Amino acid sequence: MQILDGTLVSAHIKEQIKQDVIDWQATGGKKPHLAAILVGNNPASEAYVGHKVKSCAELGFESTLLRFDPSITETELIAEVKKLNDNADVDGILVQLPLPNHISGDNIINTIDPAKDVDGFHPISQGKMMLGQPTFLPATPYGIMLMLEHYNIDVAGMHCVVIGRSNIVGTPMTILLSRNTKPGNATVTLTHSRTKNLAEITRTADVIVAAIGKPFFVTADMVRPGAIVIDVGINRIDDATKKSGSRLVGDVDYDNVAPLCSYITPVPKGVGPMTICGLMMNTLLAAKQKASVAVS
Ligand code: NDP
Numbered sequence: 388m389q390i391l392d393g394t395l396v397s398a399h400i401k402e403q404i405k406q407d408v409i410d411w412q413a414t415g416g417k418k419p420h421l422a423a424i425l426v427g428n429n430p431a432s433e434a435y436v437g438h439k440v441k442s443c444a445e446l447g448f449e450s451t452l453l454r455f456d457p458s459i460t461e462t463e464l465i466a467e468v469k470k471l472n473d474n475a476d477v478d479g480i481l482v483q484l485p486l487p488n489h490i491s492g493d494n495i496i497n498t499i500d501p502a503k504d505v506d507g508f509h510p511i512s513q514g515k516m517m518l519g520q521p522t523f524l525p526a527t528p529y530g531i532m533l534m535l536e537h538y539n540i541d542v543a544g545m546h547c548v549v550i551g552r553s554n555i556v557g558t559p560m561t562i563l564l565s566r567n568t569k570p571g572n573a574t575v576t577l578t579h580s581r582t583k584n585l586a587e588i589t590r591t592a593d594v595i596v597a598a599i600g601k602p603f604f605v606t607a608d609m610v611r612p613g614a615i616v617i618d619v620g621i622n623r624i625d626d627a628t629k630k631s632g633s634r635l636v637g638d639v640d641y642d643n644v645a646p647l648c649s650y651i652t653p654v655p656k657g658v659g660p661m662t663i664c665g666l667m668m669n670t671l672l673a674a675k676q677k678a679s680v681a682v683s
Pocket of ligand 1 (some may be wrong): 459522529550551552553555556557578579580581582598599600601619620621624657658660662
């Protein structure tokens with residue numbers, strides 16, 4: 388069994404991005420600038436945004452974090468996104484999800500200028516991805532593809548079972564895995580909470596991507612020996628042995644599943660750091676594309 392080490396791979400990719408930014412600036416390019424919007428103070432969202440802002444500093448990007456009280460209205464938040472759209476210095480915009488219930492995530496995402504949609508959630512980005520046109524890929528599935536590429540794992544012809552059909556992880560994952568470019572060409576099954584006989588399906592999988600949000604959901608009896616398991620889940624569970632009283636686990640029962648696998652991602656330090664890489668790659672691309680539009 389080999390661990391797919393997201394920390395290691397992301398460090399490698401980040402070095403490349405960092406050098407790319409240096410080269411870009413040497414030819415007159417400006418620092419890529421990511422603007423992040425955080426509404427409220429959900430501890431998980433705080434942590435995710437914190438990692439993204441820190442990564443910007445590491446890579447020589449500029450970042451702006453805009454924090455808003457959870458009482459902000461949808462109209463006010465839309466106005467804030469529009470300001471970022473109009474700000475010529477900002478290359479990429481991300482809105483940390485989830486948003487408070489009184490704000491429609493769709494309405495906010497739809498407001499982002501597609502040229503700055505570095506999370507790849509805008510309908511234009513998603514539509515282009517589906518058609519195989521160049522665009523910003525959703526950061527988590529993009530990060531997983533970068534990880535497969537790094538380890539030279541060729542999923543062509545393999546049966547990949549994706550558990551979870553969200554617009555940001557499960558569904559785009561199926562599209563990228565089934566594309567006719569490397570690392571794709573897989574045969575993909577998308578499963579969800581209404582899927583019957585899920586364990587029977589996952590036992591036929593060469594690759595399982597778990598994006599459910601339920602700790603220890605994928606158990607050893609659901610996994611074929613030799614399978615590749617990608618665990619996207621991030622769940623906080625109580626753990627009295629930890630100083631904080633809790634710890635992070637994925638959607639996979641790692642201790643019992645890992646010995647069966649050919650490759651597996653741990654949680655933490657698996658898909659999480661790769662998601663940030665995907666976001667940073669998109670932000671650099673956005674900066675370069677904006678500069679080339681300005682010149683032409
Ligand atoms: P969502 O809650 O949007 O989607 C969860 C999916 O799981 C749904 O499609 C749901 O099915 C499916 N599901 C729920 N219960 C079952 C079940 N019993 N059997 C089969 N499928 C089931 O979650 P996200 O996609 O946003 O995130 C999934 C997980 O990944 C979360 O833990 C999240 O924190 C984590 N995450 C991690 C990231 C990273 O960088 N590592 C980035 C983004 C998310 P249905 O549609 O039928 O309800």
